Amino acid sequence: MTTETKQIEELAKREYKWGFVSDIEADSAPPGLNEEIVAFISHKKDEPAWLLDWRIKAYRKWLAMDAPEWPNVHYPPIDYQKIVYYSAPKKKKQLASLDEVDPEVRKTFDKLGISLDEQKMLAGVVAVDAVIDSVSVATTFKSKLKELGVIFSSFSEAVKEHPDLIKKYLGSVVPYSDNFYATLNSAVFSDGSFCYIPKGVRCPMELSTYFRINAANTGQFERTLIVAEEGAYVSYLEGCTAPMRDENQLHAAVVELLALDRAQIKYSTVQNWYPGDEEGRGGIYNFVTKRGKCAGADSKISWTQVETGSAITWKYPSVVLQGDRSVGEFYSVALTTKRQQADTGTKMIHVGKDTKSTIVSKGISAGRGQNSYRGLVKIAKGAENARNFSQCDSLLIGQRCGAHTFPYIEVGNPTATVEHEASTSKVGEDQIFYCNQRGIDTENAVSMIVNGFCKEIFNELPMEFAVEAQKLLGISLEGSVG
């Protein structure tokens, strides 16, 4: 222990050697991670000195940390020196309109079904801050949001245009020293989204960002920061798709949500990254830190997630219920099939009085998938009359999959009421038989039953996402029956 502290101290004391600033003209950094790379990323993005300092601080802290071993997932150790920490699709230049976007890039977007033209036509419905790898390619509907004072931009743009806001809020919910992957992200984050809803404003449209992983071997280190001022409301959608890959890709994102007095943030995710082939080769490693802070009284943060992709998911969207009467919600569907492994759940930290949290988690395991729910409900000493209800249901399809539940409940105040329920069941043969009798084939029957099982969660998703999520479950379960 003492040697460890010493090591950290030494690292922290070490002078940061400026001045080497790399002349590398490449759009990708060479593989590997060191202070030069961190500085290279920062330099590439024209960041102010304080942000570089912050990154370096995180990098030094990261060196002294160990990758967590407690999750119920298994994978070969990651060589962090083999990862490319920065890559841009093209040399950055100012774009006047969508037409200037590289046609190749446009084509990939079309393939993914997120045609920007279509988005444009849907004017006023959804604003998209599309991210390809690390650089924000195009941003739309900004002007409309601008009228209301809503800031919705890529992270690097926000660093340039609203440095005061970024400086104030970056790391305020997930500190740079939080955990192994969050700290790594803090050191090397490439880009992401920033969203700021001013006092009393109700954001008129669902904000959405599509992330996708492009170049092989490029880790994605997204950083999202959403701040809702007093009485503000925002609904934010995040959806992900990625094409076939041969090598495992690391994705270690950080999402920070901050809700002040009476503010509400609704954050929805549909994640269908490449899960790997039948043997689990080539899937994405999704190690994400998501946390919301209900800093103000009567604030509310709600996470809804549909997780169908990735070879390994390690993700616990959390809410710190600091303000009195604040509310935290977590609705989740996690599907694992083939050789996918998911260790996901939530943390509800009750600090304020009369705080309330609800957890509804549905885990579906098929094929050789391993699905774990891991959640923490913590009632701090001063959290009078805190209330929590948790429900975790698991559905098993086939004999080679597994479903696991690890709920941690820590209660330090006797006025709290905490309830946890969990059940495990399978898709009944008689249910399938009933459907077969009525002319519904087995695959569709399973899809129907699974969708029924998840209905509570889909009801929480915005309309367009709910439809997509249902289809996604159907596609993901294809071939897992029989």
Added chain:
Amino acid sequence: MRVLKEDPEALLSRFAAFESGLNGAKTAWAHELRRAGLGHARELGIPTTRNEEWRYTNVARLAKDAFELAAPAPVAPEALKPFGFSGLGGPRLVFVNGHFDAQLSSAGELPKGVVAESLKARIAAGDARVQAHLGRYARQAEHPFVALNTAFLLDGAFVFVPKGVQAEAPIHLLFVTTESAAPAVSHPRNLLVFEDGARAQVVEHYAGLSGGAYFTNAVTEAAVGAGANVDHTKLQQESLEATHIASAEIRLARDARYANHSISLGGKLTRNDVNAKLDGERVECTVNGFYIANAAQHVDNHTIVDHAQPHGRSYEVYKGVMDDEAVAVFNGKIFVRPGAQKTDAKQDNKHLLLSRAAEVQTKPQLEIFADDVKCTHGATVGQLDKNALFYLRARGIGRGEALRLLTLAFAEDVLKEIGHEALRADVAERVHRRMEATTALRSGA
């Protein structure tokens, strides 16, 4: 760089003296077991709270205190009076500081072939049944304190019920600790073997005769044969300054019926591990517990119900009442192994918090690898129902008595499952008396 364990040398340093003191008891195979235990104990160390299994229970202090190995001491028969059970009629084996005391023990009535004796005596007598089972079930290679117990394995109870024999009268195993000048540790080791179709009731009972910061580190192994029916109660009434760590490892063969009732009333720091493996088809297993703690008591219950074969049924209810600054930890695992189809497992963990400063950490855990199973678990933490309290108060029942009544009703779910009627009544009586000693239930504050 995570510190997962502390150096156990302070505890292990007594081994050389212990070994040379064994003399005649140094049977070769038993000593091999001890040596292996010592190796594991050295390797596993004393866990820190960085070890997930010990996350909420800090035992690092045990690595620092130099515990003497507890020595036999004279005890007057009257001193055992508070720990006797009336109306059981079975034998009573008394162990003082971990050593069998023949004079305090009584034979009772047992059917032919049933053995209830000192383990040390049976090892010395070269009993093949002991050799066949001892050390086969306990996890000495994984659990640091089981390893420690195995290293210092000396005495405890050996209970054997032959095939088809019905031993109706409960067998009472009483482990008492006397006050000693320096803190002492005892490592009782029990082996319970029930052959096919046997029927028996066993009460494992730990008590402190006076105060003292002693340390009891007990391990019980039980093998339950096919179709056997066993009711196993563990009552813990240690001194309020004592540390009590106990592991029970139970192996269940097909069609067995087994119930474990773990009642913890004493001890400053208590850690119980109850692991039941359903190792045959159609086993029915109950794993229950009740604990009440006040002042700075810390009660940690870890259970594993391991469904290894199909058609198993398991029921688990753990309930705790926490007062003052007491801390409760519960970690209940249910495993359903691949192929253990048609498993039906239920688990429930409920806590009553009576004071502002009391704390509860609970983790009910399911790990399921088979699809055709029914598994549910639930956990709640809360206060007594205000309406129920009002109902009793409106009928002229004093606040303190009303609280005790409601708390006893809360405990009833667990107590009512104890198989033997007289034993059940006696345990309930002790729980009731224990309640009167806690702040909230005494004063009705």
